[in-house]
Amino acid sequence: MRYLGIAVLYVLGLVLQSTLFNFLKVGGVKPDLVLLLVIYFAFTNGPVKGALLGLGLGLLEDFFIGYYFGMNALALLVSGFVAGWFETVMYKENIFIALFVTFLASLIAQTVTIFCGITAGLGWQLPDSWNTALKIAIYNVCLVPFTYPFFHKAITKGWLRYRPRHEE
Amino acid sequence: MQQILAPLQSGVMSVTTGIQDDFAVLTNLGKTKQENNQLKAKVAELTRENIELQQKVLAGLRYQELEKKFNAPEIWNMQTVGATIVDRDPSNWYYTITINRGSADGVVVNDCVITNAGLVGKVIAVTNHTADVVLILDSEGEVSGMVRQSDGSPVYGVLQSNYRHGPIGSQATLEMSVPKADNVKPGELVLTSGKGGVFPKDIPIGTVQNVVLQKGGLLKTATITPLVKFDRLEEVFVVHSGGR
Numbered sequence: 191m192r193y194l195g196i197a198v199l200y201v202l203g204l205v206l207q208s209t210l211f212n213f214l215k216v217g218g219v220k221p222d223l224v225l226l227l228v229i230y231f232a233f234t235n236g237p238v239k240g241a242l243l244g245l246g247l248g249l250l251e252d253f254f255i256g257y258y259f260g261m262n263a264l265a266l267l268v269s270g271f272v273a274g275w276f277e278t279v280m281y282k283e284n285i286f287i288a289l290f291v292t293f294l295a296s297l298i299a300q301t302v303t304i305f306c307g308i309t310a311g312l313g314w315q316l317p318d319s320w321n322t323a324l325k326i327a328i329y330n331v332c333l334v335p336f337t338y339p340f341f342h343k344a345i346t347k348g349w350l351r352y353r354p355r356h357e358e
Numbered sequence: 359m360q361q362i363l364a365p366l367q368s369g370v371m372s373v374t375t376g377i378q379d380d381f382a383v384l385t386n387l388g389k390t391k392q393e394n395n396q397l398k399a400k401v402a403e404l405t406r407e408n409i410e411l412q413q414k415v416l417a418g419l420r421y422q423e424l425e426k427k428f429n430a431p432e433i434w435n436m437q438t439v440g441a442t443i444v445d446r447d448p449s450n451w452y453y454t455i456t457i458n459r460g461s462a463d464g465v466v467v468n469d470c471v472i473t474n475a476g477l478v479g480k481v482i483a484v485t486n487h488t489a490d491v492v493l494i495l496d497s498e499g500e501v502s503g504m505v506r507q508s509d510g511s512p513v514y515g516v517l518q519s520n521y522r523h524g525p526i527g528s529q530a531t532l533e534m535s536v537p538k539a540d541n542v543k544p545g546e547l548v549l550t551s552g553k554g555g556v557f558p559k560d561i562p563i564g565t566v567q568n569v570v571l572q573k574g575g576l577l578k579t580a581t582i583t584p585l586v587k588f589d590r591l592e593e594v595f596v597v598h599s600g601g602r
Contacts, residue, residue: 313519
């Protein structure tokens with residue numbers, strides 16, 4: 191049930207990014223909803239699970255996009271691990287900490303993407319790419335107050351809560 | 359009485375009018391000579407223009423003949439197929455769209471994609487009923503462009519996305535490096551050059567927004583605003599390469 195819920199959220203995020211959010215661009219960028227999902231999950235489940243989910247969803251996204259395979263997988267893996275690390279040292283109930291973690295993990299994910307893109311020979315200019323990365327991170331942070339409380343509630347008490355096998 | 363005198367009056371009138379005209383010619387001789395000179399100059403000017411126009415028409419005809427012989431890749435000679443955008447890239451880093459036409463409709467990789475406003479991009483992957491199109495805003499969507507200067511001579515360059523966004527609602531712009539000596543000005547139209555074998559010639563791409571000298575001092579960077587509003591794009595035309 192828990193992973194089915196994550197899968198539904200993932201598909202929903204990917205579809206919304208490809209459709210609706212193209213019309214809600216601010217400064218030429220749209221939020222990265224799949225990244226938000228990985229950050230939220232990692233921040234509430236720790237670095238190992240966060241990194242693994244990031245790797246899995248990133249690979250699926252790479253399949254979906256169809257080129258530069260592995261770029262999203264690496265970016266989401268790293269950001270999942272970083273966001274998950276904060277789970278061990280900070281209060282995940284605090285919305286301000288969630289804002290900070292989202293900003294930092296988003297920026298790291300975009301940095302990895304830029305690094306991979308430039309290494310792969312894509313003609314991305316560093317100052318403009320940094321500008322774009324910063325805007326994506328800020329846009330992601332703006333969505334946190336509207337999405338994180340629901341996710342946190344669902345993952346601690348609701349339909350995304352971890353249930354041991356004997357409870358199911 | 360009046361009826362009897364009428365022929366006489368008419369005859370006198372005609373004679374006097376003739377004499378008046380002759381006197382007028384004599385008195386306006388200087389003015390007439392001046393007008394004659396002006397008209398001669400005008401005839402010379404018109405004759406020169408006529409020759410120039412004839413030369414241009416002949417040049418045009420020669421160009422058309424050459425175009426037939428060399429099969430110049432003009433967009434107007436090619437078949438197009440309409441397509442609807444069914445998906446866009448979910449990420450912020452790639453500018454690609456998916457259209458509802460594929461190999462079943464004759465679409466092949468490297469087919470050019472346009473709208474009535476101008477160039478959109480090229481096909482990079484095809485399935486039976488869909489195709490992925492990389493937009494000219496993507497770093498992989500480079501185009502060989504050309505700015506036609508006021509004297510008719512072209513300035514060539516490669517257009518690349520700079521991923522630079524303005525405020526809300528604006529889209530990325532393109533950049534083209536041109537030699538310092540070339541006189542590219544803001545507002546001028548940038549077209550495809552037809553070089554490179556992918557994009558046909560003379561498809562409008564965008565207009566020059568500004569031109570700044572690069573740090574090295576040898577080249578200038580022209581920032582180009584695309585004519586197509588990519589965020590509002592719904593339908594496109596795929597240009598069949600089979601028509602080239």
